[in-house]
Structures are given as C-alpha cells and as structure tokens.
Amino acid sequence: MTSAGRFAPSPSGELHVGNLRTAMLAWLFARSTGRSFLLRVEDLDRARAGAEAVQLRDLEAVGVTWDGGVVRQTARGRLYEDAIRRLGDAGLTYECFCTRREIQEAPSAPHAPQGAYPGTCRNLDPAEREFKRSIRPAAIRLRSAVQEFTVHDVLHGEFPGVVDDFVLRRNDGVVAYNLAVVVDDADQGVDQVVRGDDLLPSTPRQAYLASLLNIPLPEYAHVPLVVNSDGARLAKRDGAVTLADLAGAGVSANAVRDRLLASLNLPAGTLEQALAAFNPATLPRQPWVWSGP
Structure with missing residues (x-):
C-alpha cells in the first residue's frame, strides 16, 4: 500500500x-x-x-x-466493529454505564491525570453489569494500562499526553472519533497526519490505541x-x-x-x-x- x-x-x-x-x-x-x-x-x-x-x-x-x-x-462500520472485537477478545474493553453528569461528579481515581475517566465501571461484577444494562445501554471503553503516552510531532517535538479509559463506542451505538480515525488511517495507508493543533492533546490516546492494534504510528504535524x-x-x-x-x-x-x-x-x-x-x-x-x- x-x-x-x-x-x-x-x-x-x-x-x-x-x-x-x-x-x-x-x-x-x-x-x-x-x-x-x-x-x-x-x-x-x-x-x-x-x-x-x-x-x-x-x-x-x-x-x-x-x-x-x-x-x-x-x-466503514464493519472495520470499526472488527477493531472493537479484537480489543475485547484481548480483554482491553469494558462496558460503561455512566452519564456525563455522573462522570463530572465522580471523585477522581488516586493518581489519575486531571480530567481522566475515574474508572467507575471498570471492575463491575456480573450482577452489577446486568442491573445497569436494565437501566441504560452501555458505552464501550478502552481498558488502558497507561496514564500517559508520548508522540513525536514534526512541529511540536515530543508531546506527552493523558491516556485514560476513553470511549470507543458511545451508548447510542456511534463509534467514537478516537477509534474511527485510527482505523481509517491504517486501512487507507495514511502514514502522515496533518491537522489543527487543537487536536494535539487527543493524539496520545490515538497513538496508544494504534499500538494496541499493532498499527504503525503515522508522522504527525499539528499546525497552528x-x-x-x-x-x-x-x-x-x-x-x-x-x-x-x-x-x-x-x-x-x-x-x-x-x-x-x-x-x-x-x-x-x-x-x-x-x-x-x-x-x-x-x-x-x-x-x-x-x-x-
């Protein structure tokens, strides 16, 4: 390619x-x-x-x-669902039933980076999950093993950023941007990503996800x-x-x-x-x- x-x-x-x-x-x-x-x-x-x-x-x-x-x-829905399935088979996803308000009001996990998902649904037991499923549909989150990941950017140099248990698929069934962009770029042979620097903070999440999917990282250039x-x-x-x-x-x-x-x-x-x-x-x-x- x-x-x-x-x-x-x-x-x-x-x-x-x-x-x-x-x-x-x-x-x-x-x-x-x-x-x-x-x-x-x-x-x-x-x-x-x-x-x-x-x-x-x-x-x-x-x-x-x-x-x-x-x-x-x-x-391209099949590609996204295949990536989520692969991550799930590896034990790297879990169901999340939190509303935005619940996330905002929840205390942060110890040592978690500022603004990170607090892990409320990370270790629910089967009975708790079953009960919560009866109340609202679940989003799918990544079970991250790191709190930070560093990317290299052509214009910004080394950039470390927060990685939390971010959403892969929302509870309305729509695939999240962080997953879709990684899968799309890999499938299309995109090895150079040039975009606005307002998207730089989310790039470490995407790069970490790519590493879990065995996808080579592209060259990043986040422009003013x-x-x-x-x-x-x-x-x-x-x-x-x-x-x-x-x-x-x-x-x-x-x-x-x-x-x-x-x-x-x-x-x-x-x-x-x-x-x-x-x-x-x-x-x-x-x-x-x-x-x-």
Whole structure:
C-alpha cells in the first residue's frame, strides 16, 4: 500500500478559511514528501444535508485535489466493529454505564491525570453489569494500562499526553472519533497526519490505541489554527469566513488562496507553484489572525 496524507472534514457545514488553510497545508505536506493525498468525509454523527458537496467544491476552488474517490466513514462500520472485537477478545474493553453528569461528579481515581475517566465501571461484577444494562445501554471503553503516552510531532517535538479509559463506542451505538480515525488511517495507508493543533492533546490516546492494534504510528504535524481578533479559534460567527460569504464581499477564491499562502510565507499562485517553496521548518508556529475581507 502506498503512503498517503489526508484531509478529513466533518460535513457539518461550510468550511471556513481556517479549515481551508489546514487542508492546503495537509496537501503541501503530502505532495512535498511524494505521498498521495486522500479525502475522507467523517460523517458518523455530524452530517448536514448538502454540506459535503459544498466542502468538496470549496476545496477544489482553492486548489486542493485528491487521489481516488472520497471515502465516507458511514460506509466503514464493519472495520470499526472488527477493531472493537479484537480489543475485547484481548480483554482491553469494558462496558460503561455512566452519564456525563455522573462522570463530572465522580471523585477522581488516586493518581489519575486531571480530567481522566475515574474508572467507575471498570471492575463491575456480573450482577452489577446486568442491573445497569436494565437501566441504560452501555458505552464501550478502552481498558488502558497507561496514564500517559508520548508522540513525536514534526512541529511540536515530543508531546506527552493523558491516556485514560476513553470511549470507543458511545451508548447510542456511534463509534467514537478516537477509534474511527485510527482505523481509517491504517486501512487507507495514511502514514502522515496533518491537522489543527487543537487536536494535539487527543493524539496520545490515538497513538496508544494504534499500538494496541499493532498499527504503525503515522508522522504527525499539528499546525497552528486561524483565530479571530480576540485570539479565539475562528468560527462561522466571525463574519465573512467562508468562500461563499467572501465572494459576496467581492473576494474571489483565488484571492483567498493567495492570502492563505501568504500567511504561510509562501508565494501567491497555485498550490503546485507554492509547493516548490514549501518547507515545514519555515512555517509560522503561532496562530494566524483573520482580520476579515
């Protein structure tokens, strides 16, 4: 299987300029290392009618192209369930019946990292499990043997992060992101993961899970976000931040692309032209402030 990078949006609405900048970076990282570039739609539970088509159109408008067809998570349930079964057969899962409120109000386990699941359902006896099943459906959690795991990131170096008994499948039957992304990347031959640095804290969980599934870790590069004038992560409420809104303000897709390239210290033009000047070592390491049209 050939090596690949990818961009994996959730079809919950239009992409904003921060999403597009990350997609462009993922494309540049992949193409600069001779990798193919894939597009995966993460539509397990946040899909909005028509959003996928708009996202694909906007990616193409700024020059992001991909190899092969678009893969959708909703067509991949068998792979996720097989991974959960393998972990269960190895004694690495358990049923959890806790509500969010119960987790928030429960005392932390001794020596547990801040914010970690307290292990309330970790060692229920069969009678307790049977009783709790009669009250509510169970989520499936990973039975972790570590509290911390370290990953290497191209831009951040060594990054240690919390690993707790995180959810693999929610009690409504939807597979959790941390499991799906690991299984998807492995199945697609993705060995380079470029995404926003807001996802860096969850990466040690995913890397630890990959190790349990005997999956080689990809190369990680978590890139700075685009923020608003207040320093908060950019959102659609911040005015004209999508290609459609910017077009309404008289700003073309090519102009948006060139502005995003400039924010990365890259020359204006097509992504193929920017590729010749792309060097991860010279990328800005701080968030970029979007100041509007």
